[in-house]
Amino acid sequence: MRISVIGCGYLGAVHASAMAELGHEVVGIDVDERKIAQLGQAQPPFFEPGLPEILASGVASGRLRFSTDIADAADAEVHFLAVGTPQQAGRPTADLRFVDAAFEALLPHLADDALIVGKSTVPVGTAARLAGRLAEAAAHARLAWNPEFLREGYAVKDTLEPDRFVYGVESADAASTLDDVYRRAIDAGTPRIVTDFATAELVKVAANAFLATKISFINAMSEIADATGADVTALADALGHDARIGRRFLNAGVGFGGGCLPKDIRAFAARADELGVGASVAFLKEVDEINLRQRQRVVDLAVATLGGSVFRKRIAVLGVTFKPESDDVRDSPALDVAVHLKGLGADVIATDPAGVENARGRHPQLTYTTSLDEALAGADLVVLVTEWRQYRALDPAAVAVQVAAPRIIDGRNVLDPVAWRAAGWEYHGLGRP
Ligand SMILES: NC(=O)c1ccc[n+]([C@@H]2O[C@H](COP(=O)([O-])OP(=O)(O)OC[C@H]3O[C@@H](n4cnc5c(N)ncnc54)[C@H](O)[C@@H]3O)[C@@H](O)[C@H]2O)c1
Numbered sequence: 001m002r003i004s005v006i007g008c009g010y011l012g013a014v015h016a017s018a019m020a021e022l023g024h025e026v027v028g029i030d031v032d033e034r035k036i037a038q039l040g041q042a043q044p045p046f047f048e049p050g051l052p053e054i055l056a057s058g059v060a061s062g063r064l065r066f067s068t069d070i071a072d073a074a075d076a077e078v079h080f081l082a083v084g085t086p087q088q089a090g091r092p093t094a095d096l097r098f099v100d101a102a103f104e105a106l107l108p109h110l111a112d113d114a115l116i117v118g119k120s121t122v123p124v125g126t127a128a129r130l131a132g133r134l135a136e137a138a139a140h141a142r143l144a145w146n147p148e149f150l151r152e153g154y155a156v157k158d159t160l161e162p163d164r165f166v167y168g169v170e171s172a173d174a175a176s177t178l179d180d181v182y183r184r185a186i187d188a189g190t191p192r193i194v195t196d197f198a199t200a201e202l203v204k205v206a207a208n209a210f211l212a213t214k215i216s217f218i219n220a221m222s223e224i225a226d227a228t229g230a231d232v233t234a235l236a237d238a239l240g241h242d243a244r245i246g247r248r249f250l251n252a253g254v255g256f257g258g259g260c261l262p263k264d265i266r267a268f269a270a271r272a273d274e275l276g277v278g279a280s281v282a283f284l285k286e287v288d289e290i291n292l293r294q295r296q297r298v299v300d301l302a303v304a305t306l307g308g309s310v311f312r313k314r315i316a317v318l319g320v321t322f323k324p325e326s327d328d329v330r331d332s333p334a335l336d337v338a339v340h341l342k343g344l345g346a347d348v349i350a351t352d353p354a355g356v357e358n359a360r361g362r363h364p365q366l367t368y369t370t371s372l373d374e375a376l377a378g379a380d381l382v383v384l385v386t387e388w389r390q391y392r393a394l395d396p397a398a399v400a401v402q403v404a405a406p407r408i409i410d411g412r413n414v415l416d417p418v419a420w421r422a423a424g425w426e427y428h429g430l431g432r433p
């Protein structure tokens with residue numbers, strides 16, 4: 001099939017490449033000239049495992065091309081809208097300017113019977129509004145909302161082999177067009193839920209709200225654990241054996257960040273307020289507060305560990321991205337902690353295997369290094385805030401000779417406290433004795 005993907009960021013660049021991998025003819029469109037130039041040369045504009053390979057093979061096959069000109073999407077039978085829906089500055093609501101601009105720009109180029117497929121995460125009601133506009137402007141075109149559930153770091157696999165498809169549609173033929181797009185996964189038996197626009201939009205924000213709530217729940221338990229001497233990791237393991245609860249997303253630590261969970265729960269709560277049902281998801285404000293408290297908790301722990309002040313103390317911050325296997329620093333708890341410690345007068349040296357350039361772009365006042373050894377050298381305190389594999393694998397005895405004082409805060413509860421203490425370290429986790 002002929003497909004366009006409008007918006008080639010973390011979602012769209014992967015989606016476009018994955019669609020070409022499935023054999024479709026794809027054009028990726030973005031307003032960012034630099035990004036499009038890079039993608040056109042098969043260079044991923046961000047770090048995502050597996051993307052370089054499918055981008056390169058798509059471009060080499062001639063099935064995948066990129067353009068800044070929306071008119072190049074005119075041939076496509078299916079147009080995926082994958083532009084950003086960030087939080088509005090100073091407000092909790094989603095900024096729909098990019099969705100609206102991309103949608104309007106596409107309208108004059110639609111072939112008869114074209115299908116526009118929303119992928120971006122939007123407030124409930126957006127698809128119905130856009131469908132109304134589509135009916136005025138291009139009566140023969142159709143709209144579907146097909147939310148995306150990929151996780152950064154696993155984006156390629158999640159796109160090619162998703163857990164489920166959700167189609168918000170107004171007609172059976174839109175669903176069958178989407179089945180044709182996703183034929184391989186559909187034939188492999190991937191569950192698919194065909195529903196209305198509102199339900200499809202809500203599935204996406206409800207899923208992220210549930211995941212965020214699960215993380216904040218275990219972080220709240222870790223606060224209780226700290227007050228009682230209990231061990232939140234053992235608690236999570238025990239809870240997780242109950243199949244109704246499950247162990248995944250019960251890792252306590254510095255909390256959730258990224259371009260999705262934080263802004264999506266805020267936008268959901270704001271939309272519910274607009275709809276007059278704010279009370280139904282008022283708990284999401286508490287979920288957000290618990291989450292933000294974890295960042296402060298790590299900072300407070302650093303201050304306490306260094307005897308009441310971090311001023312002029314050398315602190316090695318391990319990790320700046322919001323999660324491992326990504327270079328994304330949007331709303332990153334790790335970067336927030338580094339910035340806050342710097343603000344308190346610490347000599348922060350932050351390191352990360354993939355996120356240094358993005359972090360420097362946002363917070364140039366911090367000192368960065370891509371060398372873990374350089375970060376650790378002479379540190380008065382080590383703060384692990386993104387659980388990259390190489391940090392989890394650190395040998396406490398070897399690191400002890402690099403630092404000035406063997407003190408570590410394990411902000412992701414991923415190190416073995418027994419092994420680190422046995423090697424002479426003062427070890428602090430969150431909610432772990
Ligand atoms: N990143 C994820 O893991 C993920 C997963 C699921 C859903 N989502 C949702 O997908 C959407 C995109 O997220 P993202 O992380 O890829 O954002 P992003 O900021 O990385 O990418 C958005 C892209 O859209 C482009 N753009 C903006 N206006 C445009 C226009 N008028 N025409 C063409 N391109 C335009 C931007 O230049 C940018 O490259 C959001 O709604 C997000 O919530 C993201």
Ligand SMILES: O=c1ccn([C@@H]2O[C@H](COP(=O)(O)OP(=O)(O)O[C@H]3O[C@H](CO)[C@@H](O)[C@H](O)[C@H]3O)[C@@H](O)[C@H]2O)c(=O)[nH]1
Pocket residue numbers: 121148149150151152153208211215248249250251252253254255256257258259260261264322323
């Ligand atoms: O037990 C856990 C699990 C995750 N996190 C943190 O939660 C955040 C989000 O992690 P994850 O959900 O893996 O990353 P994303 O790539 O942001 O993916 C989420 O957001 C996407 C965008 O909406 C959705 O598509 C995905 O399904 C949803 O998992 C990260 O900061 C993690 O460190 C924890 O603190 N504890």
